[in-house]
Amino acid sequence: MTILKRLTHKRPILLDGATGTELDRRGVNTALPLWSARALLEAPAVLQQIHADYARAGAEVLTANTFRTHRRSLVAAGLGHQAAALTAQAVAVARAAIAEARPGRAVYVAGSQAPLEDCYSPELAPSPAECEAEHAEMAQHLAAAGVDLILVETMNTIREAVAATRAARATGLPVLTSFVCRSDHALFSGERVSDAVRAVASLGVAGVLINCTPSTTIHTPFAELQAAARAQPARLLVTGLYANIGHTNAVTGWTNTADVSPLEYARLATGWLRLGARVIGGCCGTTPAHIAALRVMLD
DSSP: OOHHHHHTSSSOEEBOOOSHHHHHHTTOOOOTTTGGGHHHHHOHHHHHHHHHHHHHHTOSEEEOSOTTOSHHHHHTTTOGGGHHHHHHHHHHHHHHHHHHHSTTSOOEEEEEEOOSSOTTOGGGOOOHHHHHHHHHHHHHHHHHHTOSEEEEEEEOSHHHHHHHHHHHHTTTSOEEEEEOBOTTSSBTTSOOHHHHHHHHHTTTOSEEEEEEEETTTTHHHHHHHHHHHHTOSSOOSEEEEEEEOSBOOSSSSOBOOOSSOHHHHHHHHHHHHHTTOSEEEEOTTOOHHHHHHHHHHHO
16 A cells, blocks of 8 residues: 555554664764764664554654755755765664564555754755755755655744745655744744645645644644645645654753653653544654553544
């Protein structure tokens, strides 16, 4: 079954949890600017084990470790020339984990297409021309690496979300576009979630989501997203969300906490399903145990 057909089913689909923060939890160096991409160079075996653990926990979609393999992030570490190779390696590691943990089972690989600059600093977003060119290159790298879908995620401005989504759609692959929200439930740019949905819905996305927003408050911007998605003339297959646990820091990018247990996270997710979510998973700070709890709840 293709991922597009799976998205048409009424049964919710389960994404994996955080890779970058789980690498940090397991002792892998995630110092900026490379963050999670450093594991491709220094700890690929640990990365594969994390993917395998998420697959065993019941995730149906593994997100390849490509959040920071676009050229702009790698240039900061003198590795810009390895953008295509590291993106391909990240996808290959995810595929190897599926073969190890769930042989013969339908587990899909999403390519993560992230903001070109800091996720929480919309003022750093490059010019429209730079966004168009750099996201086009990243989308082409993901398609060449053989992902099943592209997850345009943690978008903090509408204009970069549109550029990234347009580039991802040009590959012909299914695309999910996801936005990150601040405490007042707007995008970090200050733009409304409903306006963001309208901007990308016409581009032919398969679905729209909210991610990397606290698990205890994410339901509010998701309710706005859900209402806006239902109002679109172009049919969206799914809406969904995957929340975070913890908080940012300036050294490794994230501080893990145990504020929300796997059981509590699953309890919160039952409310997301009642709001109409068809895609759920975990973002920064979540672990395989959180995904396992979601799997039990869904089953």
